[in-house]
Amino acid sequence: MIEVRELRKSYGGVEAVRGVSFGAETGSVLGLLGPNGAGKTTIMKVLTGYHYPSGGTALVDGIDVAEDPIAVKRRVGYLPESVPLYQDLTTSEYLDFAADARGLEGAARTAAIDRAVERCGLGHVRRKRVEELSKGYKQRLGLAQAILHDPPILILDEPTTGLDPNQIIEIRALIRSLGQSKTVLLSTHILQEVEAICSSVIILNEGRVAAQGAPSEIGEALKGEERLRLRLKAPKGLDQARLSGIPGLRSVSSFHAEGAGVWAAEVAMQPSGAAAEAGPGEAGEAVFDWAVASGIKVLELERRRLSLEEIFVKLTQEGEGK
Amino acid sequence: MKNVLAIAKRELRSSFNSPIAYAVILGFLLFTSVWLYFVDGFYAAGQADLRGYFSMMPLVLVFLAPALTMRSWAEERRLGTYELLLTLPFTEGQLVAGKYLASLALAAIAFALTIPVPLAASLLGSFDAGVLAAQYLGIFLEAAAALAIGQCISSYSKNQVTAFLVSALALLVLVLVDKPVRFLSLGGAAAAFFNWLSLSFHYDSFSRGVVDTRDLAYFASTSVLFLYLAAWGMTRRKWS
Numbered sequence: 001m002i003e004v005r006e007l008r009k010s011y012g013g014v015e016a017v018r019g020v021s022f023g024a025e026t027g028s029v030l031g032l033l034g035p036n037g038a039g040k041t042t043i044m045k046v047l048t049g050y051h052y053p054s055g056g057t058a059l060v061d062g063i064d065v066a067e068d069p070i071a072v073k074r075r076v077g078y079l080p081e082s083v084p085l086y087q088d089l090t091t092s093e094y095l096d097f098a099a100d101a102r103g104l105e106g107a108a109r110t111a112a113i114d115r116a117v118e119r120c121g122l123g124h125v126r127r128k129r130v131e132e133l134s135k136g137y138k139q140r141l142g143l144a145q146a147i148l149h150d151p152p153i154l155i156l157d158e159p160t161t162g163l164d165p166n167q168i169i170e171i172r173a174l175i176r177s178l179g180q181s182k183t184v185l186l187s188t189h190i191l192q193e194v195e196a197i198c199s200s201v202i203i204l205n206e207g208r209v210a211a212q213g214a215p216s217e218i219g220e221a222l223k224g225e226e227r228l229r230l231r232l233k234a235p236k237g238l239d240q241a242r243l244s245g246i247p248g249l250r251s252v253s254s255f256h257a258e259g260a261g262v263w264a265a266e267v268a269m270q271p272s273g274a275a276a277e278a279g280p281g282e283a284g285e286a287v288f289d290w291a292v293a294s295g296i297k298v299l300e301l302e303r304r305r306l307s308l309e310e311i312f313v314k315l316t317q318e319g320e321g322k
Numbered sequence: 323m324k325n326v327l328a329i330a331k332r333e334l335r336s337s338f339n340s341p342i343a344y345a346v347i348l349g350f351l352l353f354t355s356v357w358l359y360f361v362d363g364f365y366a367a368g369q370a371d372l373r374g375y376f377s378m379m380p381l382v383l384v385f386l387a388p389a390l391t392m393r394s395w396a397e398e399r400r401l402g403t404y405e406l407l408l409t410l411p412f413t414e415g416q417l418v419a420g421k422y423l424a425s426l427a428l429a430a431i432a433f434a435l436t437i438p439v440p441l442a443a444s445l446l447g448s449f450d451a452g453v454l455a456a457q458y459l460g461i462f463l464e465a466a467a468a469l470a471i472g473q474c475i476s477s478y479s480k481n482q483v484t485a486f487l488v489s490a491l492a493l494l495v496l497v498l499v500d501k502p503v504r505f506l507s508l509g510g511a512a513a514a515f516f517n518w519l520s521l522s523f524h525y526d527s528f529s530r531g532v533v534d535t536r537d538l539a540y541f542a543s544t545s546v547l548f549l550y551l552a553a554w555g556m557t558r559r560k561w562s
Binding site: 011012045048049050051052070073074076078080082083084085086087088089090093097098100101102103129145 | 325327328331335336339340401402403404405406409411412560561562
């Protein structure tokens with residue numbers, strides 16, 4: 001369990017984190033999302049006891065990081081963004097050091113190392129030196145170090161950077177399965193990653209929380225409107241002005257002829273409230289009614305979900321506008 | 323203690339996996355041997371005396387100690403492993419002590435490998451084992467202080483070249499600071515101060531076979547002071 005209250009951190013006069021609060025429960029994967037310099041890494045560095053907060057509190061399993069950093073570090077597995085490894089050690093020597101650092105001994109130690117090696121797929125590089133490993137293996141070794149002692153809290157700073165698509169899928173699956181029994185906090189600037197593995201997400205911008213909630217909730221909250229993509233067939237011709245006849249129409253964002261008597265349009269509708277589920281809801285109905293009344297055929301109607309990408313841009317630009 | 327040993331073990335493994343430790347120790351042995359047989363003229367003197375051999379050790383340490391400690395923290399910073407170490411359940415004191423222990427071990431290995439020199443010399447004449455023991459104790463204690471200074475400087479350095487140069491310069495000053503006392507025939511408080519400050523002054527009595535508690539206290543307190551400064555700086559950076 002992680003709890004952060006009104007956290008502030010400044011480095012030599014520059015405020016990297018300005019009053020951030022959030023919580024993460026056991027059995028969840030919380031994603032920190034934001035552009036570079038939004039404060040993601042700083043929050044992680046505070047939670048891992050690398051930096052102490054300038055204000056506010058950071059609690060890990062109820063323990064204040066600034067008060068008992070060692071107890072916190074014992075509970076946390078951390079993969080820093082830079083994936084720090086000792087180049088002149090072999091994979092096993094590195095894990096051996098991590099096991100020493102975690103005070104693992106005897107059978108538990110062997111079991112822990114074997115489990116981490118297996119989960120991260122490091123079996124055939126055990127005797128290789130770190131400097132000879134590929135980027136993907138280095139990343140996995142870093143992750144193996146982080147999960148070695150089976151920590152209740154896992155903090156991963158951009159865990160999939162530099163991996164190829166197959167490796168990304170593997171690592172994401174691993175994180176998802178770890179997230180079932182642990183508290184996982186990960187940072188990323190890849191939006192699909194949040195949608196793929198996070199149970200909740202915090203969007204950070206300039207050291208503040210810009211939005212938080214489940215990935216789908218954030219989409220809903222920000223939408224405030226529903227977008228529909230339409231393909232319409234109108235044998236008698238159609239112009240943009242006639243679209244304003246659609247009940248509940250807010251704006252037309254694109255409109256163009258596609259061929260003989262066929263037009264493509266994208267429209268924004270008034271939010272239809274709770275009915276906004278997977279398929280086109282009331283807004284879609286309104287379009288159909290309007291089309292029938294106007295002698296137009298609806299060839300296609302697709303409800304466009306605002307992607308996190310768009311939300312992200314929207315939020316961060318709003319932040320800059322202030 | 324287990325944590326300190328874990329850090330020391332990691333340090334030594336890295337050292338012996340890379341050619342640097344071997345190169346430094348080999349360089350040390352070569353230089354001191356060349357000095358003994360060619361520069362100091364051990365055979366020419368026709369006397370089984372290793373005073374010359376041991377009296378140049380402070381100067382050799384000016385280079386040996388920084389070579390052993392330059393990487394300690396500067397390299398961790400470059401690799402980013404500094405962040406790893408500080409987020410593992412170690413205290414700053416344990417980190418500094420672990421690294422210190424590893425550097426002491428390397429220095430002890432280097433000195434142990436010089437033992438054939440007095441052994442060979444003992445074939446030529448009789449030696450006072452007590453004096454020899456004092457000489458080794460002295461050089462080890464001086465190395466202990468120099469390694470603490472070196473680690474402290476490395477902990478404040480961004481790269482190992484800077485760490486080496488600054489440490490070597492600092493040690494050179496500390497080794498030579500008592501020399502003006504003789505050249506300028508200083509007296510009184512000034513002489514006492516410069517002598518007290520000097521690494522080589524405190525080593526001198528050991529090289530004559532005398533173990534003085536004041537010298538022991540000097541080396542011990544210098545070591546502790548600089549190790550403390552290294553750990554203090556690390557803790558302080560967490561707040562800034």
